[in-house]
Amino acid sequence: MNLPIDAIKTHLTDGFDQSVKRLSDLLRIPSIGTDPDYNTQTVEAANWLVQQLADLGFDADLKATAGQPAVVAHHPGPGGEGPRILYYGHYDVQPAEPLDLWTTPPFEPVIVDGPRGKRIVARGAVDNKGQSMMFIEAFRAWKNVYGTLPVAVTVFLEGEEESGSPSLDGFLRAHKHELQADICVVSDTNMWDIDTPALGIMLRGLLYLEVTLQGPSQDLHSGLYGGAVPNPLNILGKILGDLHDEHGRVQIPGFYDDLVDLGDLDQVWQNLAFDEAAFLQNAGLSQSIGEAGYSTLQRIWSRPTCDINGIIGGYTGAGAKTVIPEKAMAKLSCRLVPGQNAANIKDGFRTFLEARLPAGCRYELDELGAAPALMVSTDSPYLKAAETALRDVFDRAPILVGMGGSIPAVGAIREHLGIESILMGFGLDDDRVHAPDEKFELRCFQNGMLSHAVLLAKLAGADA
């Protein structure tokens, strides 16, 4: 199906006020999925979306999960050959507290002037109602102008993202066939800046470990026993202190063995103009430290890490207590990059630990989570389609970015459905996601709709 896109763009531009009005209608529904007091409103938002999609010719339903319902909708597209595209988003929002820090009530959306033009302010403005409405408005434009979508589409919007998606894995497994598609499109990420689009192509994975050292069978008097028995806190401190060498490299055996060579990409990231001062200033810092020989962007996107997240042990109350604790515990997380295998890294940590553990000290090692890094192949035809669509709308190439953290849904969709994701988001770093006065720049909303409209056409022609 090869229809001119200009009519769609004109339709979206002419109807922009109506698109903003529909987004405002959705934002007015306080779908705080984490708070049982708002269950009615959460379901109301889901039903509102089902109705919108049904009006656009989708076969749309609310599907029960163990928690908040999911919106699932299918559109056949023009028929015939061609890929099916899965769109993922979420309709639940974070609680709005602290309410007194909002300039206007969080569920009464307002359009206000900002330094970059008009913006819409409300809880969910960008995360994720605004970003989800971009593709729904793109579907609407195709329907209104050409009577159908140029490609087959399935929409899946969950209502538990802000609660950590407890039902997601089970839901994806149970609806594996219904949700089958060739590629998934997710709009829940940021642009490089307001004029420069970005596509996320790498997400670091995670290995979370909890280690407990046990020395004596109970807490001991440090005067009576100190100096003659293993102190788990002393030992743990020494072991954790050994995790990095003086160049910031992680000393777990085999930690770097399986890293994939990122080739050109690593070079690009090394040289990408990045406002490091602003990045550090957000954290109240002025100096970056990390693995020697790498730029800050590489350190947060393409290099693996090992961080201590917490240490518990001994006496921590007021005043002094002379005690040799019976146990000490630490929580550690490793951010993983492509090639690294969480099970191998865990084994490596066990070897590292056992080599340093003195007689009389036992350990327990628990895994609290493991997910591999994800990478979108840079020569995927779908990624190329997204690059072309963004170039068309912004008149410049998107920046291919890495992401330091994971997006759990992207990993789950890959694991349970076997589908890769295109991460094409239109938020900005200062959107105040999860905070008072959350906003979405209307320019980003409009460019996002246009990009999705063009992407639909490009995906129709893309083939794996």
Ligand SMILES: [Zn+2]
């Ligand atoms: Zn969120």
